Amino acid sequence: MEEGTVSIGTLSEHVLNRLSKMLDNSTCGWRQLAGAVSEQPKFRCSESELTSCSIQVLSAAGSPGRTLLARLADRSCSLDFLLHCLMKIDHQEAVQFLTTTASEMIRITVQPQSQQATVGGRVVLTCRAAGPSGLSYQWFRGKEEILNEMGNSPELVLCPLASVHQGHYICRVNHGENCVFSQWAQIQVVHSAGSSPGTTPLTLLLSLSTLFPGSLSGLRIIHQPQSQSVSEGNTLLLECKAEANPPAQYVWYHNTVPMPQHKTSSLRIPFVTTAQRGQYRCKVFNLYHEAWSDTATVTIGPSSITDASWVEVDRGLATDKVALLIGNMNYIYHTQLCAPIADVHELTNLLRQMDFKVVTLLDLNWQEMHSAVTEFLMLLDKGVYGLLYFAGHGYENYGNSFMVPIDAPASYTSEHCLCVQNILTRMQEKKTGLNVFLLDMCRKRNPNDDVIVQTGLLKVTANIVFGYATCADAEAYEVKREDVSNGIFISFLKRRVCEDEKVTVMLDRVAEDMGRCEITRGRQALELRSNLSERRSLTDQIQTSECSASYSARNLQWAVAHVLPKSSYLQFDCGVTVQLGFAAEFSNVMVIYTRILDKPKEIISCSAQLTDFPQDVDIDLKKSNQETLIEAGSLLLIKENLPSPEVPSLYTRICSLQRLKTELTFTVCLQYTYSNMDEEVEERKPVTVGKPLVSKLNLHDPRPSRACSLNLESLKVPECSFTSVSSTSNTWSYYSHTGRQSSTTDAPTSSRKANVPEENDSPEMFDAPKPLVASKSLPHSQVNDTNYKFSDMYNFHSY
Incomplete structure (x- = not known):
């Protein structure tokens, strides 16, 4: 069977899962692929099939990309056509991965007849x-x-x-x-007495083997590439030689990515930089055989003109990657903001594609912000990449940046806010591999604050990157829409953040993009501050071989605080069965839905509504028990059509779960009417679901000023931070992903998936969410639109 006729169905589950993670994004993902494959009618997806793909994000293991690939496999779509379509939508990562996979998979080339x-x-x-x-x-x-x-x-x-x-x-x-x-x-x-014509005697076959031994010989590598260290600016030379008949061909690979420009037995790269560090292998093949060389590890040391005693250690590999994203909108004493909810959502999607463990929190007061940062610092360790993003009100005094909580008084000072430089000092104590701060806030001076904050003494490191959404003494802006708004900074950052470039190079390109935008010119310009001397990228791989205990401990601590309550089925005395399900929108925002699954024939109408919630959590009673997600206030999900109209759902959105001090309790109120009765009957059932999502962190409790490190030897939670993995333990967590999603972060294994609300239940009967589309997130093509002008003060607001 030729490669072009190999079906997607022959791919392993591991390959399909990795490919689906690459496709689970809104900019260049499964929706674009579905459009590309439709050039062949048999692969065209109906609207209901696309909806079925969309709702997979509401399952903890759901993946729209995986569902689409399964449909294509069922229709015998070939790898050749899939590669063609991936090239058509310019998904370079998926093309490279699938090309490499196709070259390594087993393919029958001659079938027995x-x-x-x-x-x-x-x-x-x-x-x-x-x-x-x-x-x-x-x-x-x-x-x-x-x-x-x-x-x-x-x-x-x-x-x-x-x-x-x-x-x-x-x-x-x-x-x-x-x-x-x-x-x-x-x-x-x-x-038959005669012998079959056309057969070749065994003696003749043996004679041919004796006369032409080369025709039966294999392929043998006689010289393997060797690991080496090369100074920057010098030439890298790797060699791989083989004996083969027919003659061998060569293709070199760098970190599992093919190097199509290198097709000889010698790999020569002049003037190397740190970008050339990593692992190299050579694939040797001819018409009949294929072999792989040994792996050669190449380290790039300092230039030969510098002190040769400097040795590069742990460059370009992270021991882990964690991020804390805070979006403050609903300020008590200050202007309300609109963009942070969408900005945090979109940045989370992108960071998770790069294997970051991400925690997303909305609307935190001072105590909650302080506790969240302290818990975040506990996850850091040597070599970890730490990223903190803040969208909300802020200011800058005497070179220090301050993030403003939602409960800051009208005339706030530094004592009411969190100082970014103090957080940086605490991060440095962890000997992190990279510290990235993305501050999407104003940097105007605060006239109410004349105190010069004395931050901790910063260590001399080369791993700090500040990306300010605006320049010093300037404001940051957001574009206000009727439904979903975006900040100017994220509108440009999301187009670049996943580029495999040094962090500073990537942010420089974001700054250039903003500089070309007419509506931001002279108003808002990104400012980059960095002392990063190595080629550190947000896309760097996670290497845990030397720090497996540390990695395991972090994942253990990460495993609790985003656990959703289990879906349950309530049986009422009247014979009605109600399904109660839960979906996570952010780390501290949850959607609860109810469905009537079964009812006696004599009941002509019934509905299950939620009531009696504790006062700790934030619930808009006018938007509770709504028939659509958007009516319930979930702006990041838009319900198009119910897959099962005969089984409607009611949605209630619960915010501020970080303030929940006890277990979450509420009442399911079933109201129904019999066919022979005019009056409505009501049954009530109390429900307790424990402490869901981030409520387990108890962020409302004060934290010590310094967080202790993980006890890596025993993999147990240190006494000063977490006492147990229970409903009262203070720990971050990840959403487990096998095929995919969570609302905040990836599982311990490498994964890439969008941060969309997900539920803990089978999604077949759930509403179809739609990810943010370009028209709702101010893409670059629309940033230049003349409809957006700074003179229009309704649409533009500063932080």
């Missing part, structure tokens, strides 16, 4: 496969394996042919735990 031969004759069944080196073959007749030596080669020779050889044959090609079966071939034995 059914044959008919006479008794005493000779039959040769041939099965050949391409793929990684070290393929092995197993032949079966029916269910019985052929155990002789011929049963372990690509060619199965049946000679002399006898009646017992008649039957169906199949070949299994193995590589490690992976295997592929050939098609079935039937052998029919005909009883």
Whole structure:
């Protein structure tokens, strides 16, 4: 079978999951792919099928991209056509990954064919496969394996042919735990005195093997590439040589990514930089064989003109990546903001694609912000990449930046706010690999604050990056829309943040994009401050081999604070069954929905509404128990059509879960009417669901000024931070992902998925959410639109 005819269905589950993570984004993802594959009618998805893909985000293991790939596999879509469509939408990451995967997977190139031969004759069944080196073959007749030596080669020779050889044959090609079966071939034995024409005597086959041994020889690597350290500016030279007949071809790989420009036995790169560090392998192949070289690790040291005793250690690899995103909108004594909810949502999607563990929190007061930062610092350790993003009101005095909580008084000072430089000092104590601060706030001077804050002494490091949404003594702006608003900074940042570039290079490009925007010119300009001397990128891989205990401890602590209550089924006395489900929109925002799953025929109407919530949480009673998500206040999900109109749902959105001091309790109030009665009947059931999501952190409690480190030796929670993994423990967590999603962060394994509300239940009957689209998030193409002018004070607001 040629590569072009290999179906998507032959891809392993691991490959499909990784590919789906790359497709689970709104800018260049599964929706764009669905449009591209529609050029062939049999792959065109209906509106209901697209809706079915969309609602997968509401499941903890759901993935729209994985669902789309499954549909394409069911319709026998080939890898060749999938690659064509990925190239069409310019999804370079997915194209590179799938190209590499296709070159490494087992593919049957020659299938065994059914044959008919006479008794005493000779039959040769041939099965050949391409793929990684070290393929092995197993032949079966029916269910019985052929155990002789011929049963372990690509060619199965049946000679002399006898009646017992008649039957169906199949070949299994193995590589490690992976295997592929050939098609079935039937052998029919005909009883005749003559011999079958066209057969080749075994003696002739042996003679050919003796006369032409090279024709049966394999491919052998005789010189392996060697690990080495090269100084910046010098030349990197790697060599891989092989003996093969026909002659071998070569393709070099850097960190598993093919280097198509290097197709000789020697890899030569002049004037290397830190971008060339990493692992190199060479794939050697010819028409019949394929082999991989050993892995050569290349480290890039300082320039030869500098002190040679400087040794590069742990460059370009993170031991982990964690992020805290805070968006403050509903200020008590100050102007209300609109953009932080969408900005935090979109940045979370992008960071999670780069394997960041992300916690998203909306509308925090001073105590909650202080506690959240303290808990965030506990997750940091040596080599960890830490990122803090804040969207809200802010100011800058005497070179120090201050984030304003929602409860700050009208004439606030530094004592009512959080000083960013103090947080940086505490981060440095953790010996982090990279500290990134993205501050989407105003930097005007605060006339009410004349105190010069004495921050801790900063250490001399080369790992700090500040990305300010605006310049010193200037304001940051947001574009106000009827539904979802965006800040100017995130509108440009989201187009660049996933680029595999040094952080400072990426932010420089964001600044250039903002500079070309007419409406921001002279009003708002990104300012970058950095002492980063190494090529550190937000896309750097996580390397846990040397810090596995630390990584495990963080993941253990990460595993609790985003646990949703389990979906439950309530049985009422009248015979009505109500499903109670939960979905996470942010780390401190949850949606509860109710569905009537079953009711007696004599009940003509009924609804299950939620009431009696504790006063700690924030619930808009006017928007509770609504028939659509958007009516319930969930602006990031837009319900188009219910998959099952006969099973409607009611939605209630609960905010400020970080203020929940006890277990969450509420009442499910079932109201129903019998066919022979005019009066409405009511039944009530109390429900307790524990402490969901971030409420387990108890952010309302004061924290010590310094957070202690993880006890990595025992992998237990340190006494000063967490006492147990329970409803009262103070820990961050991740959403477990097997195929995918969570609202805040990836699982311990590498994953990339959008931060969209997700539920803990099967999504087949849930409403179809729609991710933020370009028209709602101020893309670059619309930033230049003349509809947005700073003179229009209704649309533009500063932080």
